[in-house]
Amino acid sequence: MSVVSSPLYVLISGGACLAGTMPSSICTKRWSGSLAGVVALGALMVAGCGPRADFGPVANAKAASEIRATFGASAAAGDAAGGAAASTGTGWGTIRGRFTYDGTAPTMPPYNVNKDQATCAPGGKTPPQEWLIVDSGTGGIKNVAVYLREASRVHDSAKPSGDNLLYDQKVCVFLTHVCAVTVGQSLDIRNSDNVGHNTNIAGKKNTFNQTIPAGATIAYKVQKEEATPAPVNCSIHPWMVGYLLPRENAYYAVSAADGSFEIANLPAGEKLDIQVWHESAAGPGGALVVTTPEAKTLGWTNKGRLTITLQPDEVKEIQVTVPASAFKG
Amino acid sequence: MMTQRFHAICWSLLAVFAAALAGCVEAESEPPKFRLNMTQVTANQLVPAHQQAIADILDAMFGTPDKPFALPETGLDLRKLKMAAGPVWSDQAGGKHGLYRRHCAHCHGISGAGDGPTAMIVNPYPRDYRPGVYKFKSTFNPNEPTDEDLHHTLMDGVPGTAMPAFSVLPPDEVAALLEYVKYLSMRGQMESLLVEFIVNNLDYDPVTEKGSPLDLVNDPDQREEVMALLADDVVAKWQAEGQVVVVPDESAIPPNDRNAAELAASVKAGNVLFYGTKANCVKCHGPTGLGDGQQDDYDIWSKADRQFMLDTDALADSIKTDTASLAELDGEAWDAANAELDAKKRALVERREVAAGLLPPRNAIPRNLRTNMFRGGRRPLDIYRRIHQGIAGTPMPAGGPAVPGAQGTLTEQEMWQIVDYIRSLPFEPASQPQERPLNSEAVVY
Numbered sequence: 043m044s045v046v047s048s049p050l051y052v053l054i055s056g057g058a059c060l061a062g063t064m065p066s067s068i069c070t071k072r073w074s075g076s077l078a079g080v081v082a083l084g085a086l087m088v089a090g091c092g093p094r095a096d097f098g099p100v101a102n103a104k105a106a107s108e109i110r111a112t113f114g115a116s117a118a119a120g121d122a123a124g125g126a127a128a129s130t131g132t133g134w135g136t137i138r139g140r141f142t143y144d145g146t147a148p149t150m151p152p153y154n155v156n157k158d159q160a161t162c163a164p165g166g167k168t169p170p171q172e173w174l175i176v177d178s179g180t181g182g183i184k185n186v187a188v189y190l191r192e193a194s195r196v197h198d199s200a201k202p203s204g205d206n207l208l209y210d211q212k213v214c215v216f217l218t219h220v221c222a223v224t225v226g227q228s229l230d231i232r233n234s235d236n237v238g239h240n241t242n243i244a245g246k247k248n249t250f251n252q253t254i255p256a257g258a259t260i261a262y263k264v265q266k267e268e269a270t271p272a273p274v275n276c277s278i279h280p281w282m283v284g285y286l287l288p289r290e291n292a293y294y295a296v297s298a299a300d301g302s303f304e305i306a307n308l309p310a311g312e313k314l315d316i317q318v319w320h321e322s323a324a325g326p327g328g329a330l331v332v333t334t335p336e337a338k339t340l341g342w343t344n345k346g347r348l349t350i351t352l353q354p355d356e357v358k359e360i361q362v363t364v365p366a367s368a369f370k371g
Numbered sequence: 372m373m374t375q376r377f378h379a380i381c382w383s384l385l386a387v388f389a390a391a392l393a394g395c396v397e398a399e400s401e402p403p404k405f406r407l408n409m410t411q412v413t414a415n416q417l418v419p420a421h422q423q424a425i426a427d428i429l430d431a432m433f434g435t436p437d438k439p440f441a442l443p444e445t446g447l448d449l450r451k452l453k454m455a456a457g458p459v460w461s462d463q464a465g466g467k468h469g470l471y472r473r474h475c476a477h478c479h480g481i482s483g484a485g486d487g488p489t490a491m492i493v494n495p496y497p498r499d500y501r502p503g504v505y506k507f508k509s510t511f512n513p514n515e516p517t518d519e520d521l522h523h524t525l526m527d528g529v530p531g532t533a534m535p536a537f538s539v540l541p542p543d544e545v546a547a548l549l550e551y552v553k554y555l556s557m558r559g560q561m562e563s564l565l566v567e568f569i570v571n572n573l574d575y576d577p578v579t580e581k582g583s584p585l586d587l588v589n590d591p592d593q594r595e596e597v598m599a600l601l602a603d604d605v606v607a608k609w610q611a612e613g614q615v616v617v618v619p620d621e622s623a624i625p626p627n628d629r630n631a632a633e634l635a636a637s638v639k640a641g642n643v644l645f646y647g648t649k650a651n652c653v654k655c656h657g658p659t660g661l662g663d664g665q666q667d668d669y670d671i672w673s674k675a676d677r678q679f680m681l682d683t684d685a686l687a688d689s690i691k692t693d694t695a696s697l698a699e700l701d702g703e704a705w706d707a708a709n710a711e712l713d714a715k716k717r718a719l720v721e722r723r724e725v726a727a728g729l730l731p732p733r734n735a736i737p738r739n740l741r742t743n744m745f746r747g748g749r750r751p752l753d754i755y756r757r758i759h760q761g762i763a764g765t766p767m768p769a770g771g772p773a774v775p776g777a778q779g780t781l782t783e784q785e786m787w788q789i790v791d792y793i794r795s796l797p798f799e800p801a802s803q804p805q806e807r808p809l810n811s812e813a814v815v816y
Binding site for chain 1 (some may be wrong): 404405406407409412413414415416419422423426427428430431432440442512513561567568570571574575576577587594598629638648649650651654655665667668671682685686688689692693707708711714721724725727728761763766767768769770773777778779780781815
């Protein structure tokens with residue numbers, strides 16, 4: 043604001059001199075002010091021509107009217123032209139594997155704790171951030187989410203669970219940094235701290251923002267599936283961050299500290315479209331895009347997806363070495 | 372003498388700048404066009420053909436700023452939209468046209484993105500209608516506002532902001548504007564869904580800029596899926612059946628005939644809740660109630676822009692790192708790494724062009740509760756709703772249940788006690804003008 047207002051003021055006073063609406067004695071005193079005003083005017087004009095902002099494409103009227111003409115066209119025509127239904131197989135298979143980091147693992151700086159120090163940084167010990175946790179021994183990458191994008195059939199073991207899932211926060215940290223949950227499953231949002239929190243889930247399909255008193259547990263059911271994990275924050279302690287992935291079935295895994303994951307009882311005999319996500323991945327929407335030759339053999343796409351077909355009772359091993367360039371920054 | 376010569380210099384400089392300015396201005400102004408949400412498009416690395424397809428589909432569904440259109444299934448009243456849309460003019464009978472551009476567009480922008488020419492100089496920024504998220508409403512937090520909620524905001528304005536009241540307009544003009552705001556929200560929500568649809572269902576490669584087509588004319592399956600998105604994920608949310616209104620429990624509403632002692636007891640209980648760890652108001656609204664607590668969070672609108680800017684900075688950093696590590700490679704590995712680096716550099720240029728058009732993100736500042744100015748209205752019911760459901764799109768959390776029947780944090784009675792306390796705050800001695808200290812002088816800025 044100040045950047046705009048100060049030249050504006052000079053501009054006005056300078057302009058008044060130019061237009062002869064102010065006594066010339068004042069104008070003479072404002073010699074330098076007026077000149078600055080003219081210069082500022084010039085600067086503003088140049089700024090107007092300056093950095094080009096990209097406002098994107100505009101609609102093509104002809105293309106739009108063609109599309110509009112098709113609205114209301116009978117859906118039956120679509121069915122006739124529709125492709126063959128995807129083939130479904132029988133039996134179940136498992137994928138498991140491990141993500142390892144190729145390069146020097148970054149050190150996680152401490153969270154930026156700027157209030158409630160006694161609770162959030164007890165004894166002056168501030169917990170480290172979690173945006174890229176690499177195991178120093180094995181090089182395993184923690185918190186990579188792997189999940190099936192669409193299931194033609196779901197094994198009993200992957201059906202939405204009736205059990206409550208604990209979603210706890212302590213020392214002003216969400217204890218399950220990346221948490222997957224099935225739609226309809228009850229999430230017990232707990233505050234194990236002695237200060238109040240609020241849990242703000244900002245998904246595309248699910249939003250929730252409620253006060254969670256010290257020591258209390260509030261139940262919440264996610265309503266809809268999300269394509270990518272929804273960020274979870276606490277507005278009172280804005281450094282707190284976690285991710286919640288609601289899915290319609292439990293065909294998901296979040297990699298452990300050693301980078302390992304396993305999804306059991308996937309439908310066998312058909313193409314499985316699997317999404318790989320990490321909060322700091324450089325791909326669109328957090329897609330973990332790996333372009334190494336070994337990833338190419340898995341059909342890894344630029345949206346962090348791979349296509350796998352399992353044989354009944356097959357256990358497929360996937361070892362992925364992720365280069366540092368797959369992550370932001 | 373000095374002055375005359377100076378004037379001559381100034382005039383000639385001005386002439387030069389005027390000439391420079393003429394170079395910036397197009398000879399004839401074109402009718403305004405709807406624009407895409409470029410942060411969304413760029414963050415998802417959509418290829419140009421997909422961007423164009425989104426613009427075309429939105430035009431097919433919603434028309435242009437001069438010629439709006441509404442599919443019957445949207446339930447939007449095209450007659451009202453036509454009254455609100457288009458350039459500003461009046462007919463001979465005195466009928467006003469172009470109402471949105473007359474009253475709203477200078478702040479809220481042609482596309483309803485909250486990016487009109489005056490957006491930069493108002494605080495808070497004008498609302499971006501495109502996500503369909505509104506702060507002051509009677510519905511549960513994730514739900515869209517009712518027509519009545521939007522009408523309330525149009526008639527009363529938003530106290531303490533640049534949003535004026537439009538209660539002096541004839542009712543049919545207010546109704547037209549209300550319809551147009553809903554129209555811009557639906558259009559913006561459809562835009563986001565189309566971006567998601569492309570990300571989830573279509574292949575594309577930002578490096579080669581090729582992608583599998585989004586073609587509703589020739590692909591009836593795609594058309595059906597897109598129309599289902601419009602019906603289920605946009606239109607349904609704006610219909611009364613999709614909107615759940617918070618209805619206070621009658622038995623907990625404080626009666627109007629409370630005596631002073633009863634009111635004082637309720638205010639006291641509200642005070643305890645305000646400062647306690649259960650309701651936790653103090654954390655953000657501050658120990659003084661001036662809004663001087665937690666101030667470094669953002670609302671969703673600023674957060675999206677800020678994240679885009681942070682990611683752009685991170686991309687610039689990663690280009691530096693990649694450039695440095697390129698020197699250690701040779702042969703095919705170098706080629707591959709170099710191609711990736713080139714793609715990142717192009718993405719950075721695009722991102723910076725988009726970032727150049729964004730408003731600087733601002734922190735969400737908790738309301739100063741001592742001014743007796745409440746943006747969503749100061750009726751007890753208005754404040755009750757803010758406490759019950761929080762404020763959508765902002766850090767303000769809910770005290771009541773997230774959906775009807777779910778577990779709330781505060782009881783109905785506790786929420787009304789906080790309402791009483793909040794309503795008493797502006798009249799505490801601390802909120803009133805203070806006596807000037809002895810021997811103090813007027814402060815001159």
